[in-house]
Each structure stands twice: as structure tokens, then as C-alpha cells.
Amino acid sequence: MIDASAGPIPGLEQPLRPLDPKAVPAWRITTGAAALFGVAVWVAILIVLHQTGAVSNLPILIAFFLFGVTLAALTTWYGPRVEWNHWRYDIRDDEIDLQSGMFTITRTLIPITRVQHVDFRQGPVERRLGLATIVVHTAAGSREIPGLSATEAGPIRTRIAALANIHDDL
């Protein structure tokens, strides 16, 4: 794992703050919706295979169907949990520090002076659960911090905006 095995490098302390635990159910709802759609597509493919006679063996079709449903269920249940476990963030005076990912774990560092603007975003599921997403924009694309509690996200955005209000020579 990424965790400090060789001790912290100066200027590269591990980010510590986890996301709001309510992010897990929120992501389960959104992942579940996508998984339902995936299962529907999978069923449609299986029906076509059956109708065209490419696969006429019913037990095999049922096995394929169950495989799809199991995969969707596992992804919906464990995916958000694993991602939440990997998510860490920190807003330091000079840098924004993020760690995220499910299989591939990515550490992202953005100097505060490079931030051009900050968005506060709330989807319908997030609003219901009292969550929000912060989007940090730079001249080279944007990065998100999802699953923050809405009460916390407001001050975080204000803090980034205040810290970033420095002359930038892009």
C-alpha cells in the first residue's frame, strides 16, 4: 500500500481527512442505478442471443444472467466502501492533497496558487443525504472532492478561494 513505510518526506505528509461516512450509501445509490442499467443491457443481450439461436441452452443463459447480477451487486455493495476507504484529502496552506481510487490508487497534489476557481456542487442524492462535492479548477483541468458533508464543504470552498486569491502568472 501507499502508506508511509519509509517515513514522511518533508512537504509530502500523507493526507489524513476521510470523507463523510454518508458518502458510502450515497455512492451505493448512484452506483446501484448504473448497475441496474447495466443489468438491463445484459438481459437484452441475452434475449437477443436466445432469439437468434446463438445460445439456445437455457441453463447457460441463466448462469450468464446470474453472473451479471452478482457482479452488479458486488460492485454496488463493495465498490463505494473500497473507494471511501482509499479517499483522503487535506487542504494545506500551500497545496491541495488528494488520494483516491478503487484499484489504482492516485495521489493528486495541486498548489493552491494554481487554483483558478472552486465550484460547490450538490446532486439530488447528495442533497437528500446532506452531502456536497467541491470541484477545484486549474489551467490544466479540474479535480473533485466528492462526499463531503454539506456543512463542511462550504467553509472548505471559502478557504480554498481565500488561499488561492494570489497573483498567478499563467
Next chain:
Amino acid sequence: MADTPVELAPPGIPSTRPHPGWIISAALSSVRSFIAAFIAIAFSVRDQGIIVITFAMLVPGLLIIGWRSIQWQAMRYSAQDGAISLSTGLLEKNERTIQVERIQSVDTLETPIGRILGVSELQIATAGAAQPITIPAISAGEAERLREWIDASRSGVDGRSADLKQAERPNEPAHSTVVHQMSGTDVLLAGLTAGLIAPALAIAAAAWRLGSDILPESLRQRVPIDPDRLTPASVVALIAAAAAMAWGLSIAGAALSLWNFTVQRAPDSLILNRGLLDRKQNTIPVSRIQAISVVEGVLRQPFGFASVMIESAAKPHGDDESGGARHLFPFVRKRDILRLIEAALPEFSWSDAGIDLHRLPARARSRYLIPVIRDFAIGLVVTCAVLSWLPRVEWWYGLFLLPLLPVWLAFGYLQFRDAGWSLDSNDRLFVQQRSFDRSLVVTRGRRVQVRELSSNPMQRRAHLGSLTLLLATIGGRGTITINHLDHDDGEQLLASLSPHNRPPI
């Protein structure tokens, strides 16, 4: 440097109309786009005598000139109070303003007609994909005045960062000097080694369209392309002819766009001139250059040639150079590169002793080679499966792909061997990487916008990671990637590029 008195900005340019030459060049371009209509009119009145024909031509011509004159009346541009603005439009007024400190590049384009009329088109670009301001016609003298005004207004803006300028440009040239001029031979060689796939595809598509659209049906039936009688010799001859044509076109394209390519260094900016028919001039402030990259194409590297590109956040004029990069030196000998960069952009040069790049650990080699073998195996199986499905061919014909595996593996190995990076005490960052072409990116640590270090489960097992550094450039060329470097090295580089660990500027 800090003691230099701030020059008073010249008064600028009050609200002005573009050069009236625009009416003629714009009218001509409308005539060009309605040429079919003109021919149709002439054709329909061809029996009515010369007076009627002239009249039939003249009326739409005058209408177009009248329309362009009215449009011209409504156009105004100005350069005042640290901003350039352009207003256009008759019914719907449209005014755009660009602050001088936001300007990324000033480009002029001189078409053959414009040269006769003494006007060129001037484009002022800002960062990002936003449309630039285009002054459609401006005389050479006026363009020069505008550029001087921009330079003067900007040095007022940059004045407060004098220390930064001092730090970044230790040996800044005092006045404008011509650094490099491409010879005719170089233009020819550049076209010859430009890479074959893109022009070959373009040729094939064009030839096919030509064949299906223009050639009459009867003639096409006489062309002896009968799949049953196609001999290997005729296939080879056809491919050779297509390749020769692609090469010819590539050379012609290079001649048109790179003719008389000249690089000029002014105190604060680079001025690039090029083109045979359409002459282009790019003025790029040095402080806006995010990085340069030395690209050694597969066809050029063995002969010791390379090209040098400039990466900036401005969209280049026209679409001939994709991805926000411009040629700084389109075709140079490798041994001349350092000397030329030293003269044109000392901010991005390196020491005579070369660059001491950190390399990847030996255990990263398999991470480069295994995906190659895996993808090749998948490709082989799919090919054989498709062949076994087809009539008249055997599945084992697919095995003829096997001799390609060593070539593929060699590329994988070269990608491993060529990857490397270095960050010197001057905050200069060098990253070498290879896809097919080998490229060396030179930038400044403080130019890096976002840094990312990622590791998938396979990499974690070998304590490796992939580092991505993003620069503020258009398109993907500003993305610097080092795949499968030692994870500790990656963290070290992340930390060295942290604002926390760099001395305040």
C-alpha cells in the same frame, strides 16, 4: 533590472476601422465561395450577348462589394488602457475585449491577395480554447505599432515581477536577433521524414473519393482492378505508387508551410515567420511559454535529426499544428539543438555536459514488456479466430504476424530504456519519454499545475508507480507521464515540486 525606469506606455490606438483593403479581399473570398453560382449565371445567359453577360456578372459582384463595405463600416478596433477590443456586427453588435496581461500570442497571416493589397490578418489569442480576437485587415505599419504597444503595456504589467524575470532570464538578449533560418534542403528533408501514415491515409481517401466521384462509370470499369486478377506484383506497385505520392504531398505541404522558416528572438518574445503562399508570423511572449519539447521522430532519429516544439496555453493560428504546440525548430540536426535553444530560449536550455537523467529501476522492464506480449497474444488469437471463420483462408495464416512480435517488443524495451527525468537546482525540469517518437520535455517546476502519482495493484507489488504532471497547455501535449518509476522516486519528485520545498520566488 529592477532599476530600469518603467517606460511610459505609448498612447495606443484609438477606435479605428480595419484597413479598407479588407473589403476587396473579403469580397474576393465571397466570390470564391459563390463561384458555382457565378458560373451557373454565366451559363444561363450565354446566348444573350456580351453586354448581358457582363451585367449579369457585375450586379452580384457589386452587391457583394456593397455588403462587405457596410460590414467594414461597422467594424472597429482599439488598443487603449491596457486592453484591446474589437467590435463587429450590423444588427447584432458584438464587442470583445482582451486585457494585455492575458495575451498569449499575437499572430499575423498574410495571404497572397493580402500581400498585393498590403494587409494582413492579425489574431490575438488568450489562454484556453476561447476564440481569439481577429482584426481581419491591418497594414504592416499598424500591426507593428500594435505589437509595440502590447510590448510596452506588458512590460508595465510585468514590472513588479522584476526579480522573477531576473531569476528566469540570466542571459536575456538585449535586442532582436535572427537565431535560425531554415534552408531549402532542410524544408525538403523535413517533408521527406514527416511520417507516412497520415499523408498516406489522406491520399488513399482522396484517391478513393476522386475515383468514385469524378471518373465516369465507363472508365472505372476499364481500370484493371479486378480482385481475381490482382497479382502480388500489381499490389506492390500500387502501394509503392501511393507511398511515392504521399511523400510528394508531404514534401509539398512542408514547402508551403515551412518555407523560409525564421526564428527571431526579441527581448521579451519570440517571433516566428514562415510560409510560401500564406505567410504567417507568430509573436509569443517568452513568459507565456510553458515548455519546449525536443521530438525525435522514428524516421528522423536514426539520421540525427529532430524537431523542437513550443508548448503554450494559446491556440495556434489555423489548425495546421494540432494540440497547442508550435514548431520552434521544425527540422534541425541534433548536435545543433543545444546551441539554437541557447540562442532562442536560454530560459529552457541545459548544460553542455548533457542532462543527467534519473532512470527507471530494472524491475520496471517487465511492466513495459508484459503488456506488449499480452496485447500481441490477444491480437493474434483474435486474428486467427477471424481467419478460421472466413472462407478460402486457413486460421494459421495469422501466424505470419509472429515476426512482428520482436519489433513490438523492441519498442516496449525502448520505451523502458528512454524514460527518465531530472530536476535541477534552477527549477528546470527535464522529462524524456517515448511513444513511437522520443521526446524530451523541458519546463520549469513552477509551471506544473497538477501532479499525480498513481499505482495499480501490479505496480504496488513491485513498488512502482506512474507519475503524471500537467502543464497549462492546449490538448494532450502538456501532459508529462513517467510510467513505472520507483514509487519512492515518484514521491521524492512530488515533494521536490511542492511549493513547500521550493524557495519563494
